[in-house]
Amino acid sequence: MRTSIATVCLSGTLVEKLHACAEAGFDGVEIFEPDLIGSPASPEEIVALAHRLGLTLDLYQPFRDAEGVTEEEFGDVLRRARAKFRLMQRLGIDTMLVCSNVGTATIDDDEVSAAQLRRLGDEAAAHGVRLAYEALAWGRFVDDYRRAWRIVELADHPAVGVCLDSFHILSRGHDPAAIEQIPGDKIFFLQLADAPALTMDVLSWSRHHRLFPGEGAFDLATFVGHCLAAGYRGPMSLEVFNDVFRQTDVLRTAKQAKRSLTWLEDQAARLPLQHPRPDGPVRLPEVAPPVAVDFVEVKAEDTSDVDVLLRQLGFTFRGSHRSKQVRLWTQGAARVVCNEQQARDQPPTLAAVGFEVVDLATSAARARALDAPAVFRRTHARDEELPTFRAPDGTEVFLASVARDEAGWVTEFEGGEEASAAPLLTGVDHVNLAQPWHSYDEAVLFYSSVLSLESGSSQDVAAPTGLVRSQVVRSNDGAVRLALNVAPQAFTHPAGFPQHMAFSTDDALAAARAARSRGLRPLPIPANYYDDLFARFDLDPAVVEDMQELGVLYDRDGTGDFTHFYTETVGGVFLEVVQRSGSYEGYGATNASVRLAAQHARSTGA
């Protein structure tokens, strides 16, 4: 399908927006009127630029308060509309978005609205223009797409159809199935927006919190499926009002937007439809989510403090890379790579995560089809080259085949020790990546679409420096879990907001004891925490004493429990060891708050 985007989704001037939309690969744009009004470029210049960039101008929007008005008022509507129709002729745009009346409607009567749309349609047709009538979720009288369609049916004019906007329909909880009862050629336009599940007035929700498809809670694939089943063949167009996207780099946001449509079109194409798709579906390569975290990479000018922590946690040094200044540590299925290349003056940070995938070629092709930015690392001829992409947060995402034989990248490390036969830590439970506040939604879309992960639980965790918003993306079986954490906006630290990797164990207390015997000083947990733990859970006092002695934390919910401990932070990285029992699926959010307080107290001394 053709792709389009409303200019209001993006930051910058109209000219900057058009350049970005073209570079991101959109076929066309909706011209949001205020963007044109604020532009020093004339309509003719805009047309010329769009032509040069290969963009079509698909919609002029919005035209407000057109129907349900008194006859006197309607005279003014016609006058306004004529001026806009002439403008649209200059722009060569043939479709205008007409919103249901919010401000001036006084007549709640379908016949009146239909008659006025019909007269507006005559005027439009005389200018070679057609009208796409849309029910705003907060329309004075018309706030349901089914009523908008009834009015369009009554208007019965070739130049009058409907515009369907997923936000206005799904935010109100209206069933989109009735879209299939609208003839496809009367759906003049299709606007798509996702949104988080919020309980707030729909106008504020719409104006500030819309998201690109795949970033929110709406089932847009089904929505698009209904439109396709109805026979809609126009562009899929994004209309996303979002306070963050209005501020972020215009090209980067345009690319994010395009990725969301690529993902959505693929999702919709996989639905079982009654009507075949007209143009062959452009499907993305289908891949299963990664089956495991292959490795986590810590990067720094000097990673030796991390080496010490790994040794204390029982990791085995498996050798140095034969051609690069990189060292490998493993324990069970957990692998940590310490990279000192091109890291002058850098404190330790969590720089890369490798994922084991079933079909490497297809996973890499999917990432490329979603325009994931490729990363190229210096690779020596004999070394295995892993497809690598950069996530919005800067993390490098490596893909590796789970089916690799012993000749895989691990064998490039030399001079190390034998892996332990009875490791206390068995693998990577989760990886926690800090997200800049302005790329959080982009990251959710990136990880979920590129790696086929799903959004899991979301939580706010209180830190002494503000609330940390935490969103999990994970594979369905829990083998891969990423916690995306948005640091408070005012947070500043040269090493960034701390990130960490959590290793799994079957016995956290034993692991903590073993680590202690190797010299680990875990993150100190306040005695007050253990008093509270005792009050909360009625645990055996001896167990709580053990925990306190070892700096181990504990949580429980209806399904199981969670026992874990943290190392101190080194630069921007710390390590965690976690034991899950029963079906506990959380991450110890209450304890994370204690951890953040302890880390803060360590850094401020207060």
Place this chain on the structure above:
Amino acid sequence: MRTSIATVCLSGTLVEKLHACAEAGFDGVEIFEPDLIGSPASPEEIVALAHRLGLTLDLYQPFRDAEGVTEEEFGDVLRRARAKFRLMQRLGIDTMLVCSNVGTATIDDDEVSAAQLRRLGDEAAAHGVRLAYEALAWGRFVDDYRRAWRIVELADHPAVGVCLDSFHILSRGHDPAAIEQIPGDKIFFLQLADAPALTMDVLSWSRHHRLFPGEGAFDLATFVGHCLAAGYRGPMSLEVFNDVFRQTDVLRTAKQAKRSLTWLEDQAARLPLQHPRPDGPVRLPEVAPPVAVDFVEVKAEDTSDVDVLLRQLGFTFRGSHRSKQVRLWTQGAARVVCNEQQARDQPPTLAAVGFEVVDLATSAARARALDAPAVFRRTHARDEELPTFRAPDGTEVFLASVARDEAGWVTEFEGGEEASAAPLLTGVDHVNLAQPWHSYDEAVLFYSSVLSLESGSSQDVAAPTGLVRSQVVRSNDGAVRLALNVAPQAFTHPAGFPQHMAFSTDDALAAARAARSRGLRPLPIPANYYDDLFARFDLDPAVVEDMQELGVLYDRDGTGDFTHFYTETVGGVFLEVVQRSGSYEGYGATNASVRLAAQHARSTGA
């Protein structure tokens, strides 16, 4: 009244919070349990610190899910409570906040809840502790303070009373008048929070958007009045969950919090009460709002570009200050001071605003009573010294007496020209001050409490770099209007987000024409704007042509119209000339969006 604050209002560790609360002048604090749990300081250390700082520990909070539960569940409640009572004994805190049950309630029966509170009260009394039962706005069964009081009445236990929280009551729209039916000595605690008028789920509203009194939309003076009338004599305590305040400097936020209580106590003391206040009211000096803007100061290493703009707008150079590198320009009642002192490398910024007040001594005393930070400028012996305070946004606020004779500060300027007898510009219409995102609410409280201004209209204005949130504070008669604008968070520019002053005129077109004749090149407004203006308002084409020629913008609402133009930006400052007709009270928000786009286009060339 005694003042207190919940530690959750502030950033930092518990120890940092206690220091800040004491320094800000609070009498006591509520210990928010997670702050204690996350603190490396033992309860005894906290007690010792509070004692040393002169702070009382007024409340331990919160204790959750205590009543409306099964007998088995209640056994666990008692066990948990006993542990907390022992902890409170260590802390020397005698009151615990007990929230109405959210998570575990299964029995919707006042008698059951009352019986369980009574048993909990026995246990509490045995530990020398009392329970303040509070209806959370989202309590499972108990979500109304009147029901909480009914249950407490039924419990009929000396150690069981209610806690009243303004947010939980006013957010639900519950009438606070019934508070007067609760005996004052059964109101064990009073928590105060303001909030903006939002339509969203009450839990999110409460957790993220509470404000300090005077910063939001609640009528807290009346609320407090009811509590006083009931005979409440405990502390007024703040409990404000706010995403921004959790991040901001702990001492600054504590001082802001204290200012809000000082203001609120004064507001409440002015209410006509049926019962006399027990301790004599500690009233703030009462002042009328400023009657005019006395002057606006532009500061820069070199203000000459601003001098040029002022000359072009028809201002008269009135001389240089006899002892400082400062120049004065006036036109009508508008005065602009150009200050080149201590401004090395600074681009022009809007640094200070002077206000004419009726009673200078009292206005200054009020500012000091509200702990407005004083600013001291180098003042020569012969020069008039104006009381000056620093607003949260950094603006210096000068106070001057409206009744000053001709010997006022204006006469300190020498060597200038005679003021024009027939000025086209007559005064200052409004001043527009940029606000950092993290001090916006603090600024609203500062300007409204210190200057006795009122909050006016609020609006989001779209800029190419993001949404600009704009809040007007003004005197009732409109003689003083400040627009507080929050720049998008990602905005960066060495000169800061542009600020401006708007001068009033009775004829904007004439003023623009006159300025043009003096060489002014106004901010270029796109031709597309005038096409739209013509379409929107059905204006005389000749008038629109004039406007376009002169870069003049226009707006109209049901009450009048607004005609205005802008200069180019110099550093971080630009100037506006506005003409209001009829009763137009706005600021041309639609046009502000066009202006921001034009400014952006000027700076990027796109």
